[in-house]
Amino acid sequence: EVQLVESGGGLVQPGGSLRLSCAASGFTFSTYSMNWVRQTPGKGLEWISYISGTNGTIYYADSVKGRFTISRDNAKNSLYLHMNSLRAEDTGVYYCARDGVFVHLFDPWGQGTLVTVSS
Amino acid sequence: DIQMTQSPSSLSASIGERVTITCRASQSINSYLNWYQQRPGKAPKLLIYTASGLQSGVPSRFSGSGSGTDFTLTISNLQPEDSATYYCQQSYDVPPITFGQGTRLEIK
Numbered sequence: 748e749v750q751l752v753e754s755g756g757g758l759v760q761p762g763g764s765l766r767l768s769c770a771a772s773g774f775t776f777s778t779y780s781m782n783w784v785r786q787t788p789g790k791g792l793e794w795i796s797y798i799s800g801t802n803g804t805i806y807y808a809d810s811v812k813g814r815f816t817i818s819r820d821n822a823k824n825s826l827y828l829h830m831n832s833l834r835a836e837d838t839g840v841y842y843c844a845r846d847g848v849f850v851h852l853f854d855p856w857g858q859g860t861l862v863t864v865s866s
Numbered sequence: 867d868i869q870m871t872q873s874p875s876s877l878s879a880s881i882g883e884r885v886t887i888t889c890r891a892s893q894s895i896n897s898y899l900n901w902y903q904q905r906p907g908k909a910p911k912l913l914i915y916t917a918s919g920l921q922s923g924v925p926s927r928f929s930g931s932g933s934g935t936d937f938t939l940t941i942s943n944l945q946p947e948d949s950a951t952y953y954c955q956q957s958y959d960v961p962p963i964t965f966g967q968g969t970r971l972e973i974k
Contacts, residue, residue: 782963792902792910792953794963806961842909850916851957852900856909 749773749855751843756860763833763864769826769843769857777801777821780846782853783828785862787839796828797846811837833864868892868956872966880974883944887969889937889954898958901930901939904968905950913952914939941971949973 755767769781783796796817797806805817816829826843840861844853869892879885889899901914912921914930917937927942941948954966 791967792955792965794961794965797961797963808962847915847957850898850900851960851963852912852915852955853902853910854912854915854921856911859909 749845751845751855751857753841753843753857753860756841756862758863758865759833760866761834761864764829764831765833765862767828767830767841767843767860767862769828771824771826771843771845774845776819776824779848780804781819781826782844782846782851783817783826783841784844784853784856785837785839785841786859787836789836797851798826830862833862835864838862838864867962868895868959868964870954870956870964870966872952872954872969874969875967876970876972878972878974879944881944881946884940884942885944885971887939887941887952887971889932889939889966891935891937891956891958893959894934895956895958897933898956899930899932899937900955900957901928902953902955903948903950904953905947910953944973946973 750772752770780799795808798817814832818827840859842859844856871890897917899917902910904910918930929940951968951970
């Protein structure tokens with residue numbers, strides 16, 4: 748069974764940092780591109796970052812560019828999101844999601860991890 | 867960036883009825899349009915890919931159509947478990963990958 752499990756969320760002060768992890772199982776992780784998508788009360792579902800399987804292509808949404816860093820460890824079947832300079836508007840549930848083979852889609856999704864940025 | 871606009875924002879329908887949700891792109895996206903269902907407290911789930919492809923395991927009551935800028939998600943023979951929020955998502959011109967704002971469906 749294909750499964751994605753996020754961890755690392757929590758309460759952090761504005762300006763702080765957090766690292767999210769996503770453990771993948773049930774498929775050949777290195778052959779798939781991966782994404783982070785968040786859900787915030789104000790903006791609904793928002794794609795924030797993409798990383799290809801092996802060739803190093805990375806994209807970010809403008810809202811997180813320069814503050815967040817996506818990475819992966821194919822040997823550990825793991826995806827990461829390093830978040831710096833966190834703001835209140837970054838509060839939300841963060842999901843990792845596998846990309847499609849031929850088109851960019853999200854399937855499956857993890858269960859999500861809650862990030863709360865507040866003093 | 868391509869903007870995705872869904873209508874209506876919410877709707878209510880009875881068991882057995884048929885409903886249609888519309889998604890409009892701010893420019894042509896060919897057929898690069900996907901639909902997701904999100905039940906309360908759960909992660910989104912892929913229903914339809916590239917406008918009309920039914921994802922494996924999704925009931926045939928769900929169907930998608932459209933191309934260019936206008937797309938529809940149709941749910942026939944509504945069931946109680948269809949109560950959820952539905953999102954469209956474009957993958958034609960990336961980055962960024964963009965979603966519609968969602969349509970909340972209530973089953974009476």
